[in-house]
Amino acid sequence: MVELLGPGGTIEMVRAVLSNGADSVFVGAFGFSRRSGYELKHSEVKEAINIAKGMKKKIYIAMNAFIEKEMIQTLLEKRVSDYAKWGADGIIVKTPEFMRAISNSYPDLEVVASVGCHIDSKEKIDFYSKMGATTVVLSTELRRDFEKIADLSDYAHSLGLKTEILINGTACYRGVGNCNFFSYFKDAFETITLVDSDGFKVEKIFGNPEKGGGCYRPCLYIGDPIVKALAPSSVLEEMRIEKNLNERFTLAREIPKFLEIGIDILKIQGRKYPVDLVASMTRIFAKILEKSLKARDPDLSEEISRLDLLLKELDAIREEQTKKLRKKLYEKLTPKIEIAQE
Numbered sequence: 001m002v003e004l005l006g007p008g009g010t011i012e013m014v015r016a017v018l019s020n021g022a023d024s025v026f027v028g029a030f031g032f033s034r035r036s037g038y039e040l041k042h043s044e045v046k047e048a049i050n051i052a053k054g055m056k057k058k059i060y061i062a063m064n065a066f067i068e069k070e071m072i073q074t075l076l077e078k079r080v081s082d083y084a085k086w087g088a089d090g091i092i093v094k095t096p097e098f099m100r101a102i103s104n105s106y107p108d109l110e111v112v113a114s115v116g117c118h119i120d121s122k123e124k125i126d127f128y129s130k131m132g133a134t135t136v137v138l139s140t141e142l143r144r145d146f147e148k149i150a151d152l153s154d155y156a157h158s159l160g161l162k163t164e165i166l167i168n169g170t171a172c173y174r175g176v177g178n179c180n181f182f183s184y185f186k187d188a189f190e191t192i193t194l195v196d197s198d199g200f201k202v203e204k205i206f207g208n209p210e211k212g213g214g215c216y217r218p219c220l221y222i223g224d225p226i227v228k229a230l231a232p233s234s235v236l237e238e239m240r241i242e243k244n245l246n247e248r249f250t251l252a253r254e255i256p257k258f259l260e261i262g263i264d265i266l267k268i269q270g271r272k273y274p275v276d277l278v279a280s281m282t283r284i285f286a287k288i289l290e291k292s293l294k295a296r297d298p299d300l301s302e303e304i305s306r307l308d309l310l311l312k313e314l315d316a317i318r319e320e321q322t323k324k325l326r327k328k329l330y331e332k333l334t335p336k337i338e339i340a341q342e
């Protein structure tokens, strides 16, 4: 049975998505997911698990920032052991060694190879399968290549793995987890120390999505003097050809196609948006899924037009977020570099 997976950026959002048709929810472990500012503290993860289990639904904990080797044992002891004890269903991971360690120590937990693994080939499916993944999230780069999605999904199934695809989210340049453009702006990276509910301290690097600190999204303003001053012109030339840099995409219309292909999990991203908006979107996706399970060629026009209105709202919020990030990038870098006046 296909699973609709919703975002849980807060406890309130966990409740909202599960009450509005999601079969499962994912939450970020404080300091260790790819989203800065919308993660749950350790005590809240326990609460979220209790909520999901109370509703007989599934919950995954995202620990998909890059995890240093020396942190793995500590995280197994201080975090994953509690998640397993509390009844979490799975852990979302990007770092292969961490994946293998979870799989070896907690064989009952599902291990999801995150979208950050940028899985776009059979070789990568083989690799993550060997690392202990039980589910592979296919790369956002494949989002409209149904032939390849079907081929990889069939291959993953032949190895006994489940497949997941993002039906709503943002796709980074060359796929989430595969973009390196943010690193030209490393002088604006900022180390943030977070203290969890049990006193556990962790450092995040703001500006580096691989270290869980979000991104300044410079790809969205590549014409800016600050970007031109720091990124090589050859890279900018390449990026200009790409039409959908950091595209916010929705694959609602394609849900019947994904069902036909046999994708196991359809994921809605959105931990950083308001709870009401995410809940309403989840409700519409659940309706689309319900209709698509009943008929081969369902009439989704009403749901799609309602979703479009919500996505306009979401885009406006996203634009504001990008403006703030861009402003912060200028504030951080203007004293450090010379920006050509145009």
Ligand code: SF4
Pocket: 171, 172, 173, 179, 180, 181, 182, 209, 215, 216, 217, 218, 219, 220, 245, 246
């Ligand atoms: S937001 Fe832009 S610069 Fe940042 S990782 Fe994504 S594509 Fe790269």
